[in-house]
Amino acid sequence: MKKGLLIVNTGNGKGKTTAALGTLVRAWGHGMKVAMIQFIKHENAHFGEIKAARKIGIEWHVTGDGFVMPGQDPTEAIRRVKEGWKMAQERIVSGEYDVIALDEFTYALHFGWLDTGEVLEWIDQNKPAELHLIITGRNAPQALIDAADLVTEMNPIKHPFDKGIKAQVGVEF
């Protein structure tokens, strides 16, 4: 029996988005239909992935316009999250996809911009049995971890910023 997995990449380390990209590319290599929907972060934060996805022909959407700073009005960010989630829902229920990734989606849940219980209930009732759904980001709510089939925590053991090395084009973003 084939079963689509609910996969969560969380933790404070590198590799959450990168592993999701790798999974999409691998599935695409198998001829599967895949899509990425990125939340919260602005397009500039992802430009390496986006360039690669465009060159390959992988469906890729950026719905956010950057992290909200403390004290900043989150209204526009919340509107974009809800719009992104609607876009995700349409693709999830369509039955046309094999793998869909919701990148940085945990923040929308963690910040309470979407209700975690409602989102999980919707996924439980609407995700096609064959579809693999990947959710990434720090601070994954416990209810999401409980609902997931595969959860990996990426932990930073050592980070180049500790050594005063700046972020690297192509490797870090």
Add this chain to the structure above:
Amino acid sequence: MKKGLLIVNTGNGKGKTTAALGTLVRAWGHGMKVAMIQFIKHENAHFGEIKAARKIGIEWHVTGDGFVMPGQDPTEAIRRVKEGWKMAQERIVSGEYDVIALDEFTYALHFGWLDTGEVLEWIDQNKPAELHLIITGRNAPQALIDAADLVTEMNPIKHPFDKGIKAQVGVEF
């Protein structure tokens, strides 16, 4: 000052190879020259990645022919590791690459098939300053972690095998 990083993806969780694949694809998206050299595992264990890499046009080598079982003669596996390392060395010193990944390479060090001290000394003396070198696998020796700039540990929080779900084509391999 741009500096090529020595990156290690280790731990017992998913995502070590997948994140390396994602990093190569992202760098390739930036127009960088990248290569993957896979150790130990047989080609069949990687076929999704290989298919994807071939479709994209990313240089990809599989040098292993499977894990050695306890009691099995490791002579052929050791020969292949040494051949793979020679192939890696040639590409590292060539100065032609921006990112090179040595997948499952930690096992060659952990099993003592290559001397960790010698490998690290060779990398220290021969890796071009601009090259990002990614090494993946469980049981990364402490000396490798000490030498690395960026180390991420992928930890399994929950694995579908716990639930009795079989490995999934396209997602797991």
